[in-house]
Amino acid sequence: MSLENEAKLVSLHADSEQAKLDLLKRCAALEQTIESGETHHQAQVALLETSKRRFTEEFENLANRIFDAKQKVFTSSSQVAIDNSLAPLRRDLGDFRKQVESTYDKENAQRNQLMGRISELQKQTLQVSSEAASLANALRGDNKAQGNWGEFILEKLLEDSGLQQGREYVVQASLKDADGRRRNPDVVVHLPEGRDIVIDAKVSLVDYEKYHNTHEEIEQNEFLKKHMQSMRAHVRGLSAKNYEHLEGVNSLDFVLLFVPIESAFLLAQNQAPEMMKDAYDLGIIMVSPSTLMVTLRTIKNLWRTDDQNRNARLIADKAGGLYDQFVLFTESLDEVSKHLERSKVALETAQKRLLTGKGNLIRRTEDLKLLGAKAKKQLVSNVLPVEDASRDSNALDASEP
Numbered sequence: 001m002s003l004e005n006e007a008k009l010v011s012l013h014a015d016s017e018q019a020k021l022d023l024l025k026r027c028a029a030l031e032q033t034i035e036s037g038e039t040h041h042q043a044q045v046a047l048l049e050t051s052k053r054r055f056t057e058e059f060e061n062l063a064n065r066i067f068d069a070k071q072k073v074f075t076s077s078s079q080v081a082i083d084n085s086l087a088p089l090r091r092d093l094g095d096f097r098k099q100v101e102s103t104y105d106k107e108n109a110q111r112n113q114l115m116g117r118i119s120e121l122q123k124q125t126l127q128v129s130s131e132a133a134s135l136a137n138a139l140r141g142d143n144k145a146q147g148n149w150g151e152f153i154l155e156k157l158l159e160d161s162g163l164q165q166g167r168e169y170v171v172q173a174s175l176k177d178a179d180g181r182r183r184n185p186d187v188v189v190h191l192p193e194g195r196d197i198v199i200d201a202k203v204s205l206v207d208y209e210k211y212h213n214t215h216e217e218i219e220q221n222e223f224l225k226k227h228m229q230s231m232r233a234h235v236r237g238l239s240a241k242n243y244e245h246l247e248g249v250n251s252l253d254f255v256l257l258f259v260p261i262e263s264a265f266l267l268a269q270n271q272a273p274e275m276m277k278d279a280y281d282l283g284i285i286m287v288s289p290s291t292l293m294v295t296l297r298t299i300k301n302l303w304r305t306d307d308q309n310r311n312a313r314l315i316a317d318k319a320g321g322l323y324d325q326f327v328l329f330t331e332s333l334d335e336v337s338k339h340l341e342r343s344k345v346a347l348e349t350a351q352k353r354l355l356t357g358k359g360n361l362i363r364r365t366e367d368l369k370l371l372g373a374k375a376k377k378q379l380v381s382n383v384l385p386v387e388d389a390s391r392d393s394n395a396l397d398a399s400e401p
Contacts, residue, residue, distance in 0.1 A: 150201035151186050153260040157289060158187065161296035168303055175246040185243050186258075189299060192306035197299075198243040199256040199292075202234040208264045224271060231259075231268050231286075232275060239282040254283045256295070262288045 155171060163169050169189040174182060187199040207230055211223035235257060243255045257279065259265040265288035268275060279286050287295065354361050369375055 150203040150258065150260045153289065154186060154199065154201045154258050154292075157293055157296060158189075161293060162300045163189070163296060163303070168299070183241060183243065183246055185246070185255075189296070191299065192302050197256060198246075199258055200238055200241075200243065201258040201260060202238065203260060206230075208261065208267070211267075224267075227264070228268060228272050228275070231272075232278075235275070235279045235282060235284050235286070239279075239284055254280070254285050256292065257284050257286045258292055259286060259288055262290060 151171075158165070158169055158171075165171065167190075169187055171187055172184050173188050174184060185198045186201050189197040189199060191197065207223045207226040211220055211227055214220050214223060238255060238257050259268075265286065268286075276286055352360065
């Protein structure tokens with residue numbers, strides 16, 4: 001039993017040694033395989049790293065190329081978009097620049113014109129001032145110049161009032177009074193009803209000018225007194241001329257005394273209100289530019305009303321004539337209707353004699369043709385009577401072979 005066990009142990013030991021050798025061989029083979037796999041793995045890792053670097057470089061190059069291309073496209077499209085967006089603004093800026101330059105040029109031209117006009121106005125102002133001073137000096141010492149100036153102011157008021165010279169007023173009319181003396185009132189204003197108003201301008205300037213240019217109260221009172229005396233003298237002188245009784249003038253019972261200086265008139269009215277009543281008692285009404293303009297405008301309205309009434313009468317007369325003419329026109333239409341009826345009857349009679357009546361002309365002429373009268377033309381069938389048209393048709397059928 002012990003030998004067998006030993007033999008078994010030896011056999012087991014041999015088997016284990018053989019198994020150990022086999023295992024060592026396998027381990028060696030595995031180690032070789034592992035080393036070979038490690039080497040291959042290292043090679044694969046190295047290849048992978050190389051490929052990764054190469055792919056990274058190619059990707060970077062491709063990304064750079066794509067970025068460059070995209071950047072170029074974006075730059076181009078952006079430039080186009082910017083140009084399209086800025087084109088209207090650029091055009092508007094150009095137009096605005098042209099407009100500003102044009103406006104500036106116009107302003108310069110207008111400024112130059114304005115400067116020229118201002119210079120011309122300054123010259124005219126100096127001239128007017130000089131002429132005004134000359135006029136003032138002339139008016140102070142020349143009664144004739146004062147009268148002409150007053151007549152000029154009066155004529156200017158007449159023009160501004162709208163009255164027509166020659167029709168509604170006359171200037172410096174040559175007239176005669178009851179004694180045969182020639183009188184020349186400044187203005188005779190006509191009224192619509194055949195009446196007239198005489199206006200005479202009177203200027204009292206010398207004492208009034210001294211009154212205003214004097215600061216001493218005593219001297220002012222003296223010049224004011226002389227001014228009032230001058231105004232009263234004008235009233236008496238105008239009353240003595242009896243303009244309301246001139247031949248050819250159907251004047252009212254008063255004459256207008258025109259004082260062209262408004263302030264002189266107001267001064268006289270304030271300082272001597274009784275002078276207005278005294279003048280009215282003499283048939284004189286004193287007026288200033290403002291009061292005279294109201295009077296002239298009233299007269300112009302009277303003329304306008306008279307013209308409207310005259311036009312209304314003319315329209316009524318023309319309307320009556322138009323109505324009479326319309327009546328005559330309707331009577332003429334009745335006559336035309338009667339003549340048309342008579343013409344219609346005559347036409348029917350002529351048609352009967354030609355077409356439908358017994359022994360009408362068409363039937364007779366057709367009978368002559370049937371009897372052998374030679375003719376080159378033939379009446380149309382719609383003109384012939386029915387029986388004649390049938391007869392002619394039968395005749396033509398019989399004549400055909």
